[in-house]
Amino acid sequence: MSVTSISGRARGATATVGHLLDHQSLIVCVGSGGVGKTTMAAALAIAAARRGRRTAVLTIDPARRLQDALGIEVVGGAPHRVRVPRRSGEPVGRLDAMVLDAKHTFDTLIHRYAPSPEIAARVLDNRIYQSLSGTLAGSQEYMAMERIHEIVASASYDLLIVDTPPSQHALDFFEAPDRMSALLSSRAATLLQNPSLMLAGGGSRFAQAMLTTILRGLERFTGLTLLRDLADFAGSLDTYSEGFRTRAAAVAAMLREPATSYLLVTTPEPARIVETLTLRGELARTHLPVAGVIVNRVLPAGIVGSNSTVPRAQTPDDLAFARKLTAVHRRYARLAREERREIARLARQTNAQRTDVVVEVPLQTIEPTSLSRLVALAEALI
Amino acid sequence: MIHTVMKRRLVFVTGKGGVGKTATVLALAVAAARQKRRVLVVEVSPFGRVAEYLDTDPLTPEPQEVAPGVAAASIDPDLILESFLTGLLRVRRLARRLLESDTFRVITTAAPGLQDFLTLLRIAEWEGARTGIRRRRFDLVIVDAPATGHSVPLLGTPRSLLKMLPVGPLAGSARALALLLDDPERTAVTLVTRPEEMAVNETLQLATELMKLGVTLVPPVVNAVPQLRFTRDEARRLRADPPIIPPNLGPYVAAGRFSLARQQAAERQVRRLGRALGDRPFLLPEVATHPFGAPAIEQLADAFSGSGRWNSGRQAS
Numbered sequence: 001m002s003v004t005s006i007s008g009r010a011r012g013a014t015a016t017v018g019h020l021l022d023h024q025s026l027i028v029c030v031g032s033g034g035v036g037k038t039t040m041a042a043a044l045a046i047a048a049a050r051r052g053r054r055t056a057v058l059t060i061d062p063a064r065r066l067q068d069a070l071g072i073e074v075v076g077g078a079p080h081r082v083r084v085p086r087r088s089g090e091p092v093g094r095l096d097a098m099v100l101d102a103k104h105t106f107d108t109l110i111h112r113y114a115p116s117p118e119i120a121a122r123v124l125d126n127r128i129y130q131s132l133s134g135t136l137a138g139s140q141e142y143m144a145m146e147r148i149h150e151i152v153a154s155a156s157y158d159l160l161i162v163d164t165p166p167s168q169h170a171l172d173f174f175e176a177p178d179r180m181s182a183l184l185s186s187r188a189a190t191l192l193q194n195p196s197l198m199l200a201g202g203g204s205r206f207a208q209a210m211l212t213t214i215l216r217g218l219e220r221f222t223g224l225t226l227l228r229d230l231a232d233f234a235g236s237l238d239t240y241s242e243g244f245r246t247r248a249a250a251v252a253a254m255l256r257e258p259a260t261s262y263l264l265v266t267t268p269e270p271a272r273i274v275e276t277l278t279l280r281g282e283l284a285r286t287h288l289p290v291a292g293v294i295v296n297r298v299l300p301a302g303i304v305g306s307n308s309t310v311p312r313a314q315t316p317d318d319l320a321f322a323r324k325l326t327a328v329h330r331r332y333a334r335l336a337r338e339e340r341r342e343i344a345r346l347a348r349q350t351n352a353q354r355t356d357v358v359v360e361v362p363l364q365t366i367e368p369t370s371l372s373r374l375v376a377l378a379e380a381l382i
Numbered sequence: 383m384i385h386t387v388m389k390r391r392l393v394f395v396t397g398k399g400g401v402g403k404t405a406t407v408l409a410l411a412v413a414a415a416r417q418k419r420r421v422l423v424v425e426v427s428p429f430g431r432v433a434e435y436l437d438t439d440p441l442t443p444e445p446q447e448v449a450p451g452v453a454a455a456s457i458d459p460d461l462i463l464e465s466f467l468t469g470l471l472r473v474r475r476l477a478r479r480l481l482e483s484d485t486f487r488v489i490t491t492a493a494p495g496l497q498d499f500l501t502l503l504r505i506a507e508w509e510g511a512r513t514g515i516r517r518r519r520f521d522l523v524i525v526d527a528p529a530t531g532h533s534v535p536l537l538g539t540p541r542s543l544l545k546m547l548p549v550g551p552l553a554g555s556a557r558a559l560a561l562l563l564d565d566p567e568r569t570a571v572t573l574v575t576r577p578e579e580m581a582v583n584e585t586l587q588l589a590t591e592l593m594k595l596g597v598t599l600v601p602p603v604v605n606a607v608p609q610l611r612f613t614r615d616e617a618r619r620l621r622a623d624p625p626i627i628p629p630n631l632g633p634y635v636a637a638g639r640f641s642l643a644r645q646q647a648a649e650r651q652v653r654r655l656g657r658a659l660g661d662r663p664f665l666l667p668e669v670a671t672h673p674f675g676a677p678a679i680e681q682l683a684d685a686f687s688g689s690g691r692w693n694s695g696r697q698a699s
Contacts, residue, residue, distance in 0.1 A: 033529075034400020271674070303640045305633025312629045321616050322628040328610055328641040329634040365643035367579045 017359055018382045020291055021048040024261045026152060026254070027161045027291075030283065031265035032275050036296040039368055039377070040265045040361075041163035042070055045095055047378035049084045052091025053158040056151055060100045060144045060165055070097050070371065077101030077147070085375055096157070102143040109146060113243035141165070145251045152254060261291035266346075268298050268339040273346050280350065292357030293350060294381070295343055300362040304333045383664040384413050384686045386600045387522070390570045392509045392562065393600075394525045396533040397574035398584045402605035404431045405674065406574045406666065407526045408452075409682035415451030416687055419521040422508055423454040426501060426528055426536075430456060435674055445508070445520075449676075453520070455508070462500040498539040502559050509562065527571075534591045537563060537571070541595070566598040573602040575655065577648035582655050589659055601661045604652055608645045609667045617642055 020027060021044065029041045038059055045057035056079065070082055079096035086092070107124060114120030123129050144162075151160050254260065262283055266276040276293060283290050343360065350356040361380055368377050387393050387410055395407045404425075411421045422445055425432050433440050438448050441456035448454040460481060467477035511519035527533045540560035544553060563569050571592055575585040585602060592599060612620065619626040620642055625635050656662050666685050669678045 032400070034398070300640070303636040305636065314628070317615075318628040321612075321619070322631060324610055324612060324616065325627065325631050325634040325638045329637040331610075332637045332640070365640065365647055367647075369579050 016357055016382075017044070017047070017292070017294075018051070020261055020263075020357070021051055021053065021159065021382075023259070024291075025159055025259040026148070026257070026261070027159065028255075028260070028262045029161070029163050029265050029294075030262055030279060032272055032279075035265050035267050035272060036361075037265045038163045039374070040263075040294050040296060040381075041161050042097070043368070043374050043377040043381055044263075045097070045161045046082075046084050046374055047382055048159050048161065049082075049093040049095035050086065050090055050375075050378065052093040054094050054156065055159045055161065056096045056098060056157045057161045057163070058098045058100060058144075058147060058151065059163040060141075067099065070374065077104050082371070085372070098147075098151075100144050100147055105143040105147050105150075108150075109143075109247075145255075146247070149247070149251045149254060256287055256289070258289075260289065262288055263291055264293045265296060266293060267296050268342050270338070270342055273342045276346065277349055290350075290356065292359065293346060295346070295358065295360045297363040298343070298360045299332060299336050299339055304336050305329060383601060383603070384410070384417075387524075387570065387572070388414055388417065388419060390522070390568055390600075392505070392523045392525070392569045394527045394533070394537065394569075394571045394597075395574060395603075396527040396529065396571065396588070398581055398588075399529040401574050401576045401581055402666070403529070403574050404435060404526050405679065405682060406572070406603050406605060407524050408432065408435060408449075408679045409666070409686055410572075411452045411522075411524050412449060412679055412683035413686035414522050414524075415449065416683065419451070420519070421452045422520040422523045423448070423452060424505055424508065424523060424525045425454065425456045426526060428456075428459075430526060432456075432526065435679065437675055457501050457504060459497055459500075462504050463497075466500055495535070495539045495542060498536045499543060499556070499559075501536065502539060502563075503555060506559055506562055509568075534588070534595065537592065537597055538595050564596050570598045570600045572600050575602060575604055576606050577604050577608075577651040579651060582651045585655065586658050599659070599661075602655060602659060602663045603666060604655065604663045605666045606668045607648055607652065607665045608641065610641065611645055612638070612642050617646075 027044065029037045029044070031037045041057055041059065045055050048055040077098055077100060079098050082095040082097050084093075084095050110123050110129075111120050114123070144164075148160065148162060151157065264276050264280055264283075266272045280290055280293075343358070347356075347358050350358065359381060361377065364373075366373065368374050393410070395403055395410070397403050407423055411423050414421045423432060425441055430441065432448070432454050436448050436454075438454075439446075441448075441454050443456060443458040443461050445453040445455040464474075464477050464481055467480060468474050505523060505525060508520060509523050513519045528536060540556045540563060543556040544560060573585050573589060573592075575581045589599060589602070620635065620638050625638075627635060627638075652663055652665065664686075666682050669681050
């Protein structure tokens with residue numbers, strides 16, 4: 001397995017994945033769907049643990065692929081100790097893996113900020129809350145942020161590595177704290193207490209009657225007693241809003257700390273490279289510090305022969321075989337050229353900022369679904 | 383494959399993110415259109431790629447022709463909610479005002495399954511749409527359904543709604559939807575995956591959940607299967623040390639062995655998927671994906687409608 005670091009120049013020779021793993025306290029993996037973010041997060045975490053750091057890896061991916069990759073079952077979001085094989089002489093680090101349980105995190109939050117256990121119980125029993133905490137757009141992202149904050153603040157780990165939802169939502173992800181606190185602001189709560197305010201300008205009696213009708217319609221639809229539950233929920237939330245706001249600000253600050261780095265994960269296909277460069281720009285504009293790019297599934301060096309040759313086949317079988325070999329070789333040679341071009345483009349553009357690490361991970365013929373394969377991948381990343 | 387799909391009137395295509403759902407949807411649509419079916423492609427996700435792949439204007443909530451015989455439309459959550467509200471309120475202006483309220487948005491987002499229910503209603507409307515008295519507007523509606531995580535709740539909406547609300551006008555719509563989704567003659571679900579272990583794992587998990595819902599699964603589609611296959615004998619010769627290959631081909635051995643390893647890994651996963659689902663998967667060849675556009679879609683459509691050479695079940699090793 002070979003890995004080429006084609007750009008380690010920025011920040012002197014120190015800008016390597018190893019350097020990030022040794023010095024950062026939060027690393028966030030970002031990228032399009034299906035590029036191997038989850039696997040890379042797991043491999044990075046294994047590498048960090050083997051470098052002696054107390055490491056945690058958190059996956060937000062609802063499909064829970066990290067469980068497959070690490071060969072573990074993670075239930076309810078609790079840390080699960082991964083037995084990372086250690087060579088003699090290696091420092092003693094450790095690795096805990098966790099899967100985000102958004103509902104559980106939200107419930108924990110409600111308990112923590114409740115002025116009294118009774119209020120907490122009332123919110124947790126509220127059906128609006130129950131449905132909101134699971135389904136509200138952005139609540140999962142927001143809870144991920146909460147969980148990240150909780151893990152970092154617990155001081156149980158030197159380094160937390162996080163895997164994020166696919167890039168279409170990546171920015172949603174980072175903006176979630178702001179949106180959530182806006183939503184839970186006292187204005188929203190006031191509206192909830194007096195639903196007729198939803199109609200701009202208060203609305204006529206007719207409009208209010210209509211609103212009541214529509215809410216009844218929704219009640220019939222959902223089986224919830226919406227109005228009562230809403231008023232109740234809003235009333236309880238009022239006592240929470242201050243806590244939520246402070247917390248959201250703390251999370252937003254944590255995402256931009258110098259000890260936080262973002263690693264983009266991509267594959268060398270042109271379309272993915274374009275997406276990666278766009279994403280990189282968006283992160284930079286939002287002042288989220290991108291440390292580098294991991295290019296996953298690059299055709300391994302050495303499978304493309306240097307000379308094209310003319311086959312001398314004797315039998316028809318040989319001829320068919322020779323044709324296949326030639327076709328395979330031609331295809332890989334073309335693919336390798338295309339990949340080199342794309343990676344060079346990526347390196348050129350990211351290097352304009354002179355800050356990025358670019359690491360290539362070769363395409364495997366066997367997927368890294370076992371711990372030992374993840375360890376091999378971890379070695380390749382350093 | 384194309385026949386099992388074309389027997390139906392409504393086909394949901396789903397699978398893990400990044401496996402090629404949209405490419406499969408479009409290839410199926412083109413293959414069906416070649417057989418003179420009027421096809422509608424419905425894009426459920428706001429981040430859909432149908433327009434990008436076909437190099438057309440962004441999809442609209444009203445079906446527009448995007449390729450010969452193929453129309454496409456997107457689901458606009460605001461629009462379906464508005465028409466639902468207008469139906470309830472009978473005053474469009476009020477519906478609009480409500481929609482502008484953030485708080486109202488919280489309620490509709492929180493109302494479990496409302497969006498999904500409205501999406502399905504819209505799809506069912508297209509499925510039953512007619513032009514003139516007898517003539518159907520579309521023969522086949524293909525839905526580019528959400529990825530793994532969300533497709534089960536989507537397809538399960540009518541049932542969960544009926545449980546909560548067994549009577550009333552909405553229950554009527556829910557019952558009609560459930561009948562449509564459960565009808566093996568009319569509706570089917572196709573799972574798309576890649577010949578990779580993790581992708582297959584997720585597909586099997588999804589298949590189990592969908593079967594619990596009672597929807598009909600047609601054979602899964604395995605996308606991006608390596609096209610070139612070495613025979614068993616060629617595989618043996620490549621693996622031998624030293625390799626037994628035609629003269630002068632030494633420099634190609636590494637590429638050959640790599641390709642063989644990928645081919646065999648892919649075949650293992652295809653077999654595993656087929657065994658677990660008791661159905662032989664339909665294979666789509668690995669095609670040039672950049673730029674992914676009409677030629678690639680035509681190539682995949684060939685595989686769906688073609689002579690079956692690609693899917694003759696020829697397994698090398």
